[in-house]
Amino acid sequence: MTKWVYGFGGGSADGDASMKNLLGGKGANLAEMSSLGLPVPPGFTITTEACVHYYSNGETYPAELAAQAAAGLKTVEGIVGKTFGDASNPLLVSVRSGARASMPGMMDTVLNLGLNDQTVEGLAKLSGDRRFAFDSYRRFITMYSNVVLGIGHDQFEEVLDDHKDRLGVSVDTELTAENWEKVVADYKVLVERELGQPFPQDPHDQLWGAVSAVFASWMNDRAKFYRRMHDIPESWGTAVNIQSMVFGNMGETSATGVAFTRNPSTGEARLYGEFLINAQGEDVVAGIRTPQSLTKAGREEMGETAPSMEEAMPEVFGQFVEVVNRLESHYRDMQDIEFTVEQGRLWMLQTRNGKRTAKSALKIAVDLASEGVISQEEAVSRVEPAALDQLLHPTLDPNAARTVIAAGLPASPGAATGKIVFDADEAERLSQIGDAVILVREETSPEDIHGMHAARGIVTARGGMTSHAAVVARGMGRPCVSGAGEISINEKAGTFTARGRTFKAGEVITIDGGKGEVLDGAVAMIEPELTGDFQTLMAWADGVRRLKVRANAETPLDAKTARGFGAEGIGLSRTEHMFFDEARIAAVR
Numbered sequence: 001m002t003k004w005v006y007g008f009g010g011g012s013a014d015g016d017a018s019m020k021n022l023l024g025g026k027g028a029n030l031a032e033m034s035s036l037g038l039p040v041p042p043g044f045t046i047t048t049e050a051c052v053h054y055y056s057n058g059e060t061y062p063a064e065l066a067a068q069a070a071a072g073l074k075t076v077e078g079i080v081g082k083t084f085g086d087a088s089n090p091l092l093v094s095v096r097s098g099a100r101a102s103m104p105g106m107m108d109t110v111l112n113l114g115l116n117d118q119t120v121e122g123l124a125k126l127s128g129d130r131r132f133a134f135d136s137y138r139r140f141i142t143m144y145s146n147v148v149l150g151i152g153h154d155q156f157e158e159v160l161d162d163h164k165d166r167l168g169v170s171v172d173t174e175l176t177a178e179n180w181e182k183v184v185a186d187y188k189v190l191v192e193r194e195l196g197q198p199f200p201q202d203p204h205d206q207l208w209g210a211v212s213a214v215f216a217s218w219m220n221d222r223a224k225f226y227r228r229m230h231d232i233p234e235s236w237g238t239a240v241n242i243q244s245m246v247f248g249n250m251g252e253t254s255a256t257g258v259a260f261t262r263n264p265s266t267g268e269a270r271l272y273g274e275f276l277i278n279a280q281g282e283d284v285v286a287g288i289r290t291p292q293s294l295t296k297a298g299r300e301e302m303g304e305t306a307p308s309m310e311e312a313m314p315e316v317f318g319q320f321v322e323v324v325n326r327l328e329s330h331y332r333d334m335q336d337i338e339f340t341v342e343q344g345r346l347w348m349l350q351t352r353n354g355k356r357t358a359k360s361a362l363k364i365a366v367d368l369a370s371e372g373v374i375s376q377e378e379a380v381s382r383v384e385p386a387a388l389d390q391l392l393h394p395t396l397d398p399n400a401a402r403t404v405i406a407a408g409l410p411a412s413p414g415a416a417t418g419k420i421v422f423d424a425d426e427a428e429r430l431s432q433i434g435d436a437v438i439l440v441r442e443e444t445s446p447e448d449i450h451g452m453h454a455a456r457g458i459v460t461a462r463g464g465m466t467s468h469a470a471v472v473a474r475g476m477g478r479p480c481v482s483g484a485g486e487i488s489i490n491e492k493a494g495t496f497t498a499r500g501r502t503f504k505a506g507e508v509i510t511i512d513g514g515k516g517e518v519l520d521g522a523v524a525m526i527e528p529e530l531t532g533d534f535q536t537l538m539a540w541a542d543g544v545r546r547l548k549v550r551a552n553a554e555t556p557l558d559a560k561t562a563r564g565f566g567a568e569g570i571g572l573s574r575t576e577h578m579f580f581d582e583a584r585i586a587a588v589r
C-alpha cells in the first residue's frame with residue numbers, strides 16, 4: 001500500500017531532509033528538525049505523490065488517503081493532548097503547502113483551522129484569554145475565506161477598518177475580546193452574503209477544503225508563472241503540511257519572527273531577522289505592523305526604539321540562538337528560519353537554505369570554507385555563475401550628486417534607474433517595449449511577481465526587510481527599497497508624493513538598494529570592484545579545475561573588470577561561465 005502520509009513531531013519523524021521530492025522542502029525539513037529533537041509542533045505531510053495522483057485522476061484523492069490522514073491526525077492529537085473538533089479541548093492546525101523547491105509566497109497557508117462557533121469558546125476557556133480566541137477566529141475566517149472560498153482579503157479589511165474607525169483605534173492589538181467577537185459576527189455575515197451559505201463549521205470539511213485549495217494553488221497563475229521563471233516542472237506537485245498550531249498572539253510573552261543565520265543581503269556572519277510581539281506568522285511578512293530587530297546590535301544599527309528580541313525576551317532568545325546555530329552547522333549553510341514563541345516557549349516552524357544576494361552568496365561561501373564548515377571545492381560549487389554575473393553590475397557613483405526624495409530600508413542591494421510605474425502589468429508592458437522601469441507600490445503581493453521581474457528595481461512604501469517585496473527582490477536580484485514610508489501613493493492620479501514633491505508615472509528615478517534610498521532622476525553609476533572574496537573564490541575555482549580564464553572581454557566594462565580581477569582576469573562572458581561551470585561540476589563530484 002502506498003504511504004501518502006508522513007508524520008513528524010514529538011522528537012521523531014517518518015521522513016527526513018533527504019526526502020524533499022516526496023515531502024516538499026518544508027515537510028522534509030520539519031521532519032529533520034523533529035528528529036534532531038528541536039521543538040517542532042507535531043503534524044503530518046501529505047506527499048507530493050498524492051498531489052500528482054490528484055491531478056492525474058480527475059482531481060480525486062487516492063483511496064487510502066482519508067484513512068491515513070485520520071491516523072496522522074490521531075497521532076498528533078496524542079502528542080498534543082487535544083482533539084480536532086472537540087468543543088472543550090480543540091486541536092487547531094495550520095495547512096501549509098510545500099513544494100520541492102521553495103516557492104515563497106506562491107502557495108497559501110491557512111492558520112487556526114478547526115475553529116468554529118463552539119471550539120472558539122473552548123479555546124477561550126482553555127487559554128483563559130477570550131480576546132486571543134476571537135483574534136484567532138477572525139484571522140482564520142479571513143484566511144480560509146480568502147484561500148479556500150475565494151473571497152477577497154480587502155472585503156474583510158473594510159469590515160475591520162469600519163470597526164476600528166468606530167472604536168477610534170489604529171492598531172489591531174488595541175481591539176478587545178468583545179470588539180473581535182463583533183468583527184467575527186460581521187465576517188460571518190459577509191461570508192454568507194458572498195457565498196450564499198454560512199462559513200463552514202465542520203472542522204473536517206474545513207480541513208479537506210484547505211487541502212484541496214493547496215493542491216489547486218499548485219495550478220494558479222502565480223505558481224505557474226513562478227515555475228516558468230525557475231524551470232520547475234508542473235509534474236512535481238506540492239505536498240501539504242498539516243501541523244498543530246502554536247500561538248504567537250497569546251500576549252506580550254508571545255511573538256513570531258523570521259531569522260537568517262547570516263545577513264542575506266551582505267553575507268555578514270551575524271544573526272539577522274525580525275519579530276513581532278503578540279502576533280501570528282503572516283503579520284511579519286505582510287507588513288501590517290513594522291517588525292522589530294531580533295538582536296540588540298541589529299536594533300541599534302536600524303535606529304529602532306522598540307526593544308529587540310534579545311532585550312525583550314532574553315531567555316528564549318538564548319535558546320533560539322542555540323537552535324539556529326545548531327541548524328546552520330547541521331545543514332552546513334545559511335538558514336532562513338521561521339519561529340514562534342508561545343508564552344515564553346520556543347517553537348520552530350520552518351528552516352531552509354536561505355535565498356541570498358550574489359554578494360552574500362559569495363561572502364557566505366568563502367566564510368563557511370574559511371570557518372572549515374565546507375571545503376573550498378564546495379564553496380566554489382555553492383556560487384552560481386549568474387550570481388557572479390550580478391556582481392559585475394554597476395553601483396551608484398559615490399561622488400555623483402544625489403537628491404534623496406525618500407528613504408526606506410536597504411531591502412535588496414544594487415542600483416537601478418527607470419521610469420516610475422505603479423502597476424505590475426504596466427511594468428511588464430513597458431519593459432517589453434524596452435523601457436527601464438521602477439515599480440513603486442504600497443507593498444507587493446504574489447500577484448505583482450511578473451511586474452517585479454520586468455522592473456529594474458522595486459520601491460514599496462510599507463513592509464520590512466522580510467516583506468514580500470524584499471524577499472522576492474533579493475531572490476530575483478532586483479534592487480529594492482522597502483518601507484519608504486515617506487512615499488504616499490495616489491494610484492488613481494498616477495502620482496506619488498514624498499517630502500512635499502509630487503512625482504508622476506513615467507518620471508525617472510534611481511534607487512539605491514544598498515542604502516535604502518530613492519533618488520531623483522538618473523544618477524551616475526560606476527563599475528564594480530572585484531577584489532577580496534571574489535578573488536579568493538576564483539583562486540579556489542582555479543585550484544579545483546586549474547581554471548585558466550583569459551580576459552576575453554566583450555565590452556569595455558568587461559575588459560576593465562577583467563584587469564581589475566588580476567593576472568588572468570575575468571569578466572563573466574559566455575566562456576567564463578563555461579569554465580566556472582566546469583569548475584563547479586568538478587567541485588560537486
Ligand code: ADP
Nearest residue numbers: 094096105109243244245246281282338340349
Ligand atoms: P509561506 O510559505 O508563505 O512562508 P508558511 O506555511 O511557512 O507559508 O506559513 C505562513 C506563516 O504562518 C509563517 O509565518 C509560519 O511560520 C506560520 N505558521 C505556519 N504554520 C504554523 C503553525 N502550525 N503554528 C504557528 N504558526 C504557523
Ligand code: MG
Nearest residue numbers: 026338349350
Ligand atoms: Mg514559510
